[in-house]
Amino acid sequence: MGKVDENKEQKRRSLLDTAFSLFTTKGITKTSISEIVENAGVAKGTFYLYFKDKYDIEEKLIAYKANQLFQHALNTSDYNSKNCFEEKLLAIIDDILAQMQKNHGLVRFVNKNLSWGIFSHALTTAHPDTLQAIETILYEDGRRWSEPNLMIYTIVELVSASCYSVILHKDPTDLDSYKPYLHRSILSIVHSFEET
Amino acid sequence: MGKVDENKEQKRRSLLDTAFSLFTTKGITKTSISEIVENAGVAKGTFYLYFKDKYDIEEKLIAYKANQLFQHALNTSDYNSKNCFEEKLLAIIDDILAQMQKNHGLVRFVNKNLSWGIFSHALTTAHPDTLQAIETILYEDGRRWSEPNLMIYTIVELVSASCYSVILHKDPTDLDSYKPYLHRSILSIVHSFEET
Amino acid sequence: MGKVDENKEQKRRSLLDTAFSLFTTKGITKTSISEIVENAGVAKGTFYLYFKDKYDIEEKLIAYKANQLFQHALNTSDYNSKNCFEEKLLAIIDDILAQMQKNHGLVRFVNKNLSWGIFSHALTTAHPDTLQAIETILYEDGRRWSEPNLMIYTIVELVSASCYSVILHKDPTDLDSYKPYLHRSILSIVHSFEET
Amino acid sequence: MGKVDENKEQKRRSLLDTAFSLFTTKGITKTSISEIVENAGVAKGTFYLYFKDKYDIEEKLIAYKANQLFQHALNTSDYNSKNCFEEKLLAIIDDILAQMQKNHGLVRFVNKNLSWGIFSHALTTAHPDTLQAIETILYEDGRRWSEPNLMIYTIVELVSASCYSVILHKDPTDLDSYKPYLHRSILSIVHSFEET
DNA sequence: GATGAATGAGCATTCATTCAT
């Protein structure tokens, strides 16, 4: 990568990071492109050399952050030391929940913008390795599932939807109190998808 | 109610209906007050006689529509003829899903704007009768739950989150195909909350 | 005066008083007719039964308040016990300054709106008795003036202009410190207008 | 200065000039930003690149015009050829009066907006040289004053207040007729401030 | 490629005024 390209990549990152920071602190609609470029330290016109408009950077950011979330969970959590699928799954989910607990802006951003379509698209096209890792976990202990993708879908939706209010408003209870029930719910869902 | 008051109520409804129609077709942020009043057939200033600003009408609309959804389910579905809690619950949920299937705008609106906080607040303050009906169903067949409100929370979040992509984009599958799995997931969640 | 007329006069006064109170506290331009009628406790349409528009009530208020200021000075100050014109003049001016010191809103209102034209017009047409009183003071001790009206004009302008910053901002000094110099300046102006 | 900067300065001037022209002909409150930009031949958004809002341009205009008035008097009037302070003072005042006589809009603008606070602030911070020139005149012929700044204050207020009605409405008389009396009043004020 | 001055359509909001009741 030449010096020019390095510079370009640096500008792109700067714009993405600044946008994420602003999006998560003051919301997407209340963040203007002027603010992004100002905080990123580039000229207004430069923004349009890298992104089509605000929705373009938003979309790229969502895919990027969603994958980051999973990558962190797959790299950091000790799920590999667990023996069965259920334990691995909960280890991964707990890591993701921990990340969100640490960054409320992230919760708001991901929850309000991450639809299943964007999420699965991001995973299949931009980050196939992450998807592959999930596949591996699913089948490595010889389990058989009736509709594995629907199971993943159901669990992802449940976790992402239920953590929002729990983490941000501690309503109806706080995350630590809710976790046992969430775990039990997830396990029972997994059980209901198991092929007999 | 005098002629003047009738007229006022009619204006208010006209504004609410128009706002809902626009919010569900093109989104809240992209809907301007100018558009609402134009479509409602009233002058711009009139809007401010009835609502403080766009967020005021938005909030009132959410509570109104969320309650309407439940009321319809409680009034229309034949849940009363069912014998146990599980069957009643599924009957109610199926009615709500049917309503949403018929009105995709409603799905978008509810999903993007209805957080648990607003939902529970709307139910406890504005429509306590709806809440009472749910309580009744919970306990009438002598069942005992470890944390009934967390169970309701979990189910509400799962249903509202998972129906979005399924109804709007038939992704990962269409509603009819998904329903059996959703039912099974719900039943297993209910089971996991049952006191032993 | 009949009961109806009493009611009318009461409404008129209420509007005038409220307008004055609002004009002096938040400024004329920032006061809306809506606010005036709301605080006065009458309907919006009623305003237009008594005044043409905001500028109409403003004008009437200025004349009314300016005369009130003089009337108070002529009635309250002990200028009658003084022997010569100079002493009477200073007694009257000091009373007016004291009134203004007590009501900064009045200073702002009078100073920014009271032009000589309105002032002299108000005195000659609406309150000729006040004017007469001034005439009397001018000549009762047998003094002769080269241009008495220009003298009055000069003194009125000097006092009304110089008291503004002194009273409201104590800049360049406060009223008590400034008064001796103002007195001396006035006396020297009077002297310069005396016929030799 | 590059071509871009030249262009910017030209735009700024255009906006200031247009604003002054409109402010003096139809008053500040009745002048809208839309009108200013329309007459200045720039887009609405451009205004906000140069000024924060209407009050910002107003403030800058007042300081600018007040200084211009004094600068003209100090540069143009032959006050330097006069021997004593009194004569120099009257020469300067007469020049200012002449400027105002020529430009009634200026009278209106200065009189309605120029308070002592703004005036002295503008002179001390933005144009200290003008202030220095006044100081020099005060003391160069060895005169001693009891409170020189209060004297200046008194004279400035008297002149600026009394010229308004005289110039704009020739009421109670026209400027030429009033000048001798104003001169005499000023001289007697100066005399009253002289240290004995 | 990068800049940032300029644009102008678009927005929320205010408010004097009218008029049917």
Added chain:
DNA sequence: CATGAATGAATGCTCATTCAT
């Protein structure tokens, strides 16, 4: 006489987008 709901022109201000440098 009095009301106050309704009006809609007008205003200040924002901001995504363009383009000459």
